[in-house]
Amino acid sequence: MILELQQISKSFGGLQALSNISFAVPEGQIMGLLGPNGAGKTTLFNVINGVYAPSQGHVIFRGHDLKGLKPYHIARMGMARTHQIVRPLKDLTVRENVMVGACFGREGHNLAEAAQIADDIMQFVGLAERARQLAGSLNVAQKKRLELARALAARPHLLLLDEVLAGLNPAEIATMVETIRRIRDQGVTIIMIEHVMHATMKLCDQLVVLDYGKQLAAGTPAEVAANPQVIEAYLGDPKLAESLMDDAA
Amino acid sequence: MKDRPSFASEAITAEREASVKLGLLRRSPGLWLTLAIALVVGLYPALTGNVAVREVVFTMLLSVALASSLNILLGYTGYVSFGHVVFFGLGGYVGMFLLSRGMGLWLAAPAGGLASGVLAFLLGKAILRLRGAYFALATIGINEAMRAFINNFAPFGGPTGISLNFQIYTGYGGAGQALWLTYYVLLGLAIVSLVLSYLVKTSKFGLGLMAIREDEDAAEVMGVITPNAKTWAYILSAIIPGIVGALFFFKNGNIEPNDAFRLHFSIEMLVMVMLGGQGTVLGPMLGAAGYQGLRGFLVTSPLFKDVQLAVAGGLLLLIVLFIPAGAVGWLRQHFPRLRALLP
Numbered sequence: 001m002i003l004e005l006q007q008i009s010k011s012f013g014g015l016q017a018l019s020n021i022s023f024a025v026p027e028g029q030i031m032g033l034l035g036p037n038g039a040g041k042t043t044l045f046n047v048i049n050g051v052y053a054p055s056q057g058h059v060i061f062r063g064h065d066l067k068g069l070k071p072y073h074i075a076r077m078g079m080a081r082t083h084q085i086v087r088p089l090k091d092l093t094v095r096e097n098v099m100v101g102a103c104f105g106r107e108g109h110n111l112a113e114a115a116q117i118a119d120d121i122m123q124f125v126g127l128a129e130r131a132r133q134l135a136g137s138l139n140v141a142q143k144k145r146l147e148l149a150r151a152l153a154a155r156p157h158l159l160l161l162d163e164v165l166a167g168l169n170p171a172e173i174a175t176m177v178e179t180i181r182r183i184r185d186q187g188v189t190i191i192m193i194e195h196v197m198h199a200t201m202k203l204c205d206q207l208v209v210l211d212y213g214k215q216l217a218a219g220t221p222a223e224v225a226a227n228p229q230v231i232e233a234y235l236g237d238p239k240l241a242e243s244l245m246d247d248a249a
Numbered sequence: 250m251k252d253r254p255s256f257a258s259e260a261i262t263a264e265r266e267a268s269v270k271l272g273l274l275r276r277s278p279g280l281w282l283t284l285a286i287a288l289v290v291g292l293y294p295a296l297t298g299n300v301a302v303r304e305v306v307f308t309m310l311l312s313v314a315l316a317s318s319l320n321i322l323l324g325y326t327g328y329v330s331f332g333h334v335v336f337f338g339l340g341g342y343v344g345m346f347l348l349s350r351g352m353g354l355w356l357a358a359p360a361g362g363l364a365s366g367v368l369a370f371l372l373g374k375a376i377l378r379l380r381g382a383y384f385a386l387a388t389i390g391i392n393e394a395m396r397a398f399i400n401n402f403a404p405f406g407g408p409t410g411i412s413l414n415f416q417i418y419t420g421y422g423g424a425g426q427a428l429w430l431t432y433y434v435l436l437g438l439a440i441v442s443l444v445l446s447y448l449v450k451t452s453k454f455g456l457g458l459m460a461i462r463e464d465e466d467a468a469e470v471m472g473v474i475t476p477n478a479k480t481w482a483y484i485l486s487a488i489i490p491g492i493v494g495a496l497f498f499f500k501n502g503n504i505e506p507n508d509a510f511r512l513h514f515s516i517e518m519l520v521m522v523m524l525g526g527q528g529t530v531l532g533p534m535l536g537a538a539g540y541q542g543l544r545g546f547l548v549t550s551p552l553f554k555d556v557q558l559a560v561a562g563g564l565l566l567l568i569v570l571f572i573p574a575g576a577v578g579w580l581r582q583h584f585p586r587l588r589a590l591l592p
């Protein structure tokens with residue numbers, strides 16, 4: 001298991017954003033994190049990569065308890081993420097943005113090596129022609145790819161993707177799904193938060209469903225889609241659930 | 250959404266690429282242009298031997314060294330220090346204390362820089378956690394606290410400060426020679442501050458600083474160890490002002506709390522950096538020279554003599570409103586071809 005969550009809880013003042021979340025992610029898989037808006041998915045990512053300390057529980061990454069570690073420690077241990085609300089380094093070029101990932105990520109490259117890696121990765125995510133533009137001048141779809149490129153440049157063991165498909169058109173979704181699959185094929189373990197159900201069902205090996213900060217279900221896409229609680233609380237529409245089961249099959 | 254190509258910091262990468270492929274000597278025409286300007290202006294008084302011109306250029310070089318140092322924190326890291334003069338003042342005091350105890354300038358001035366570096370290290374631990382306006386306010390508080398402390402600190406002479414015995418200059422070839430000597434040392438320090446600024450900007454460390462400037466939380470998530478990077482930026486921005494402070498007050502012959510920790514000098518440093526272009530190597534130099542040129546004019550004009558600071562404030566307002574990137578930043582944006590020459 002590359003990542004283990006042990007009874008994670010997180011509260012903001014009176015708000016219980018996460019309660020008692022426990023699951024494990026096997027190496028080399030794609031794990032999907034589902035749940036309605038406000039379920040606590042992004043908060044869980046923030047707990048996993050050290051932005052927030054959990055109120056309770058432990059995050060174990062590659063055998064190390066991450067207690068007390070800062071995001072930059074965890075990044076250097078080989079965990080990278082994208083942000084749901086994109087955070088480009090606006091006045092730096094696209095290439096420089098990606099170089100930051102390579103310079104300060106797991107492998108800690110020097111500038112020359114980072115420039116090489118950035119060029120490869122911009123090619124891989126389709127940003128090569130944008131290399132010299134300022135990141136602030138990209139459109140939303142390009143900024144999402146920039147988030148991904150920066151994370152990949154760190155050469156992570158574990159990649160956290162927060163709604164990278166949201167706001168993309170069907171053609172862009174297809175491209176991104178293909179990209180994610182190729183990342184997995186390179187041996188990177190992925191946890192992805194997603195609302196686009198079809199894509200998630202097809203792509204993920206395992207799913208975890210959150211609702212109001214609670215872990216509603218976990219299992220393979222087929223198991224989760226057949227779970228009556230999930231159908232009731234989240235999927236709502238039994239017909240949708242059926243079509244999803246078809247996807248999962 | 251329309252794609253509008255923009256190339257404003259293309260040259261940064263171009264510079265970095267060049268710096269990787271070539272040695273320091275050939276890597277940036279912009280750096281050499283910057284240094285050439287500084288040298289030509291700096292050596293002009295020496296060639297003519299004109300003491301009045303020397304004094305004008307002395308003030309300019311002093312400002313270049315301070316603005317260029319402040320730029321490491323303000324321009325590259327994005328932290329606004331309103332109280333940067335504290336490092337100039339502390340360096341001055343430590344230098345003067347040691348000079349008055351018989352230490353030579355060659356040790357006393359670096360000691361001033363070291364003291365300022367240590368202060369920045371200690372302060373950094375305490376206040377670099379603050380962001381935005383809170384950090385800026387804290388730096389003002391520190392300057393005022395330091396002034397109050399020194400005012401009551403007997404070894405540094407309290408409110409009367411420290412005066413050097415005139416005899417001390419005989420060790421440097423007499424008072425006249427000592428003035429030239431401080432001038433040349435200051436010229437050297439200005440050059441060092443520009444080279445340092447360039448090296449920081451084109452390094453991996455500098456890339457981390459700029460990531461912090463753009464989005465500190467995102468920088469942390471990408472692995473930039475922000476507390477260390479910020480502390481180093483703060484220390485690097487404090488050392489040269491400390492040495493310059495020691496040098497300035499050595500030349501001056503005496504130091505008092507109100508001369509050493511003048512808050513409005515801090516504000517003038519900010520104006521210089523912003524005027525020339527924060528986050529560029531050339532900008533703070535041009536801004537410092539330009540501002541001091543303007544100030545020299547204002548001081549000699551009876552009409553404006555008393556309103557210099559108001560003019561500085563008004564200037565700052567105009568820059569922030571109309572050319573937030575400063576002169577060099579503006580040129581880089583509008584004349585991409587010139588970028589290699591405008592680091």
Ligand SMILES: Nc1ncnc2c1ncn2[C@@H]1O[C@H](COP(=O)(O)OP(=O)(O)O)[C@@H](O)[C@H]1O
Nearest residue numbers: 012015017035036037038039040041042043044
């Ligand atoms: N920093 C924070 N402070 C207070 N409340 C927060 C904070 N971050 C998230 N929340 C709250 O936690 C809940 C879960 O949010 P989030 O994790 O963003 O949901 P999701 O990503 O599943 O849509 C929401 O009610 C949100 O308002």
Ligand SMILES: [Mg+2]
Nearest residue numbers: 041042043084
């Ligand atoms: Mg979210």
